[in-house]
Amino acid sequence: MGAPYKLGVIGADSRTRALAERLGPSSPFAPGPVVLVSWGPSPAGNNEAEAAAQASVGGAWFSARWHDVLPTVDAIFVGGAPEGRAQAVLAGLEAGKAVICPLPLGLSAAELDGIEAALSRGGGILLTPTDLRCTLAGAEGLRQVTGGEIGRIHAIFAASRAQTPSLAATAEDILGELGWELVDYVAACAGGPALRVYAAKAESALLLTLRFQGDLIATLELGKTLPREFSAPRGEVELDLTGETGVIRVEPYKHAVSIIGSHSTPNTERRAWHPHPVVEMLEELESAVKEGRGDEAAVGRSRRLLALMEAVRESLKTGEAIRLEGAR
Amino acid sequence: MQPVRVGMIGCGSIAQTAHLPAVARLPGSVKLMAVADVNQRAADQAASPFGAAVYTDYRQLLDRKDIEMVIVTTPEFLHREHVVAAAEAGKQILCEKPMAPSLGDADAMIAAAEKAGVRLMIGHSRRFTGRYMEVRRAVDAGEVGDVQIIRENERRSRPPVGQQGTYWAPSHWTGDPKVSVGVALTNAIHETDLFGWFAGADPVKVYAEHKITRSFGLVPDFISITVTFANGVVASAEVNNFMPPGFPAYHQFEIYGSRGVIRAKDLDQQALTRFRDQGADAPGIFERLLRYQDAYVSELSQFVDALQRNLPVPLPAREARKALRIALAAVESATSGRVVRFDEKGGWR
Numbered sequence: 001m002g003a004p005y006k007l008g009v010i011g012a013d014s015r016t017r018a019l020a021e022r023l024g025p026s027s028p029f030a031p032g033p034v035v036l037v038s039w040g041p042s043p044a045g046n047n048e049a050e051a052a053a054q055a056s057v058g059g060a061w062f063s064a065r066w067h068d069v070l071p072t073v074d075a076i077f078v079g080g081a082p083e084g085r086a087q088a089v090l091a092g093l094e095a096g097k098a099v100i101c102p103l104p105l106g107l108s109a110a111e112l113d114g115i116e117a118a119l120s121r122g123g124g125i126l127l128t129p130t131d132l133r134c135t136l137a138g139a140e141g142l143r144q145v146t147g148g149e150i151g152r153i154h155a156i157f158a159a160s161r162a163q164t165p166s167l168a169a170t171a172e173d174i175l176g177e178l179g180w181e182l183v184d185y186v187a188a189c190a191g192g193p194a195l196r197v198y199a200a201k202a203e204s205a206l207l208l209t210l211r212f213q214g215d216l217i218a219t220l221e222l223g224k225t226l227p228r229e230f231s232a233p234r235g236e237v238e239l240d241l242t243g244e245t246g247v248i249r250v251e252p253y254k255h256a257v258s259i260i261g262s263h264s265t266p267n268t269e270r271r272a273w274h275p276h277p278v279v280e281m282l283e284e285l286e287s288a289v290k291e292g293r294g295d296e297a298a299v300g301r302s303r304r305l306l307a308l309m310e311a312v313r314e315s316l317k318t319g320e321a322i323r324l325e326g327a328r
Numbered sequence: 329m330q331p332v333r334v335g336m337i338g339c340g341s342i343a344q345t346a347h348l349p350a351v352a353r354l355p356g357s358v359k360l361m362a363v364a365d366v367n368q369r370a371a372d373q374a375a376s377p378f379g380a381a382v383y384t385d386y387r388q389l390l391d392r393k394d395i396e397m398v399i400v401t402t403p404e405f406l407h408r409e410h411v412v413a414a415a416e417a418g419k420q421i422l423c424e425k426p427m428a429p430s431l432g433d434a435d436a437m438i439a440a441a442e443k444a445g446v447r448l449m450i451g452h453s454r455r456f457t458g459r460y461m462e463v464r465r466a467v468d469a470g471e472v473g474d475v476q477i478i479r480e481n482e483r484r485s486r487p488p489v490g491q492q493g494t495y496w497a498p499s500h501w502t503g504d505p506k507v508s509v510g511v512a513l514t515n516a517i518h519e520t521d522l523f524g525w526f527a528g529a530d531p532v533k534v535y536a537e538h539k540i541t542r543s544f545g546l547v548p549d550f551i552s553i554t555v556t557f558a559n560g561v562v563a564s565a566e567v568n569n570f571m572p573p574g575f576p577a578y579h580q581f582e583i584y585g586s587r588g589v590i591r592a593k594d595l596d597q598q599a600l601t602r603f604r605d606q607g608a609d610a611p612g613i614f615e616r617l618l619r620y621q622d623a624y625v626s627e628l629s630q631f632v633d634a635l636q637r638n639l640p641v642p643l644p645a646r647e648a649r650k651a652l653r654i655a656l657a658a659v660e661s662a663t664s665g666r667v668v669r670f671d672e673k674g675g676w677r
Contacts, residue, residue, distance in 0.1 A: 202562035203476040219552040219566040225584040
């Protein structure tokens with residue numbers, strides 16, 4: 001890494017904690033002060049975030065108000081609850097910072113309008129990665145598809161599964177946890193706009209059918225369906241991208257390493273798949289900061305994704321297939 | 329007990345690859361007396377190993393009083409004619425899936441069999457594979473609790489570039505839009521049958537998208553289907569026939585229940601794994617799903633056993649009609665772009 005820059009980390013969710021763990025003094029990403037901020041209502045959340053910061057990042061300091069720390073950093077990583085991200089992104093851009101915010105960037109068109117306006121005023125740069133795009137398999141699959149290496153894409157099957165919650169999962173729970181990333185990835189593979197969307201809700205899953213321009217049909221399974229005994233700390237994602245000349249199977253989280261001890265001394269150890277997507281996110285941020293430019297398509301991509309998610313909700317509400325603007 | 333004397337109407341690919349080998353493996357249960365096909369060469373080839381008589385007019389086969397049972401393996405657009413005639417001739421009938429190209433045909437077949445007092449079974453072979461029988465047993469035993477989601481992917485290869493292959497080619501009946509609706513009945517009828525079998529309730533609505541992928545194609549060879557059942561079960565399948573040439577037939581089947589999951593994937597080292605409250609286990613290695621010859625043997629054996637012991641057949645025609653109804657409604661949905669809802673009269677609106 002080049003000249004250190006100061007990074008603020010906003011939010012205390014699992015992703016930002018994973019990020020903090022990789023920002024210790026010996027990390028190649030060690031940029032200076034790292035700020036962990038939690039705006040959750042529970043004091044325990046703040047304490048937990050502070051403890052994580054102190055434990056994992058030497059010299060990091062903690063603030064419960066991210067507004068206070070914006071002036072002290074060059075870039076911010078926006079995590080935490082999706083409901084609060086747009087506000088932090090907007091503040092970051094208006095302060096001229098480099099902002100990296102994994103999807104969802106905003107939960108309404110108005111929020112995206114504000115972000116777009118801030119960008120157009122020349123404030124800051126913006127990146128909107130996802131974990132899936134930042135895994136080795138996910139990045140390679142998307143590169144091959146958009147590079148035309150298997151010809152025109154005919155069909156996509158995509159599944160994202162998490163462990164079954166103790167209480168019944170609502171459609172919003174499922175969409176919020178699993179929907180954004182997978183729908184974004186499928187839309188990126190499709191390239192063109194979606195024409196028709198259908199969604200059906202099962203007990204703890206959503207089954208989606210998306211028809212895109214170019215005659216591409218995608219079948220998606222979003223399920224909080226994995227038994228707790230199922231060994232998949234990051235859940236399970238699988239995609240089959242079927243094109244004219246080949247098929248790409250993407251299973252980004254199957255690269256975990258399991259070390260299984262002998263029967264006499266059972267000590268199964270599971271290590272996280274490597275590298276964690278936040279590493280790729282930090283590399284993207286570093287490049288963006290160096291080059292002084294972010295992802296110019298970020299807001300447009302977020303708008304299309306938002307429209308797709310709204311169509312999914314509308315389909316769930318009405319029980320009908322939803323035709324999107326631009327549909328034939 | 330004497331073997332049941334059998335006639336076979338239709339000597340095409342499914343007869344040659346599935347039903348005739350099944351007959352050959354059950355010499356103590358069935359004896360092939362005669363075959364009929366408009367293609368004399370195909371009929372000769374089918375009859376030869378069995379020393380069976382050959383007819384190019386199926387009515388001559390049905391006129392034989394010594395034939396007790398017929399296996400109908402003609403294309404589905406001929407099933408009504410052949411099954412109704414066989415029923416009127418008093419034959420017991422095992423008919424290859426799909427049952428028919430329309431519910432009207434299916435109803436006529438059922439009515440003819442009931443009027444004649446003969447058994448009519450539709451050969452949905454998946455139900456007779458070791459893998460699905462094990463899934464059925466596990467579901468019946470409550471091992472995964474209440475079924476909530478049923479999913480299957482079925483994939484087949486396409487012919488090499490520059491070739492049309494057999495299936496889906498306009499010169500073959502499966503690719504001729506005058507007599508074929510394409511993938512919904514050629515493959516996906518398997519999935520719609522499994523959906524109903526495992527859901528255990530009436531379907532409420534279906535949504536589907538389909539497409540033609542082959543440059544020369546005239547009927548859809550891809551379909552994505554989602555069915556919602558009255559008990560809240562949702563079933564979804566993606567069925568495609570354009571995997572790269574040489575890609576093995578692939579099936580990925582999953583049931584998510586209130587207390588566990590059953591998965592069965594071709595090409596995995598362990599083809600069936602079960603996750604339950606007590607942990608994961610692999611009750612058996614079932615290799616590829618399409619150990620179809622075993623399935624056809626089991627299908628024929630169980631049908632004959634039902635005849636000989638005067639028991640109900642394991643897969644009655646009315647059960648097969650349910651799968652047909654979903655598949656045809658899926659075609660309607662995919663063609664119209666709308667959700668199709670089933671009515672209480674056995675059709676849809």
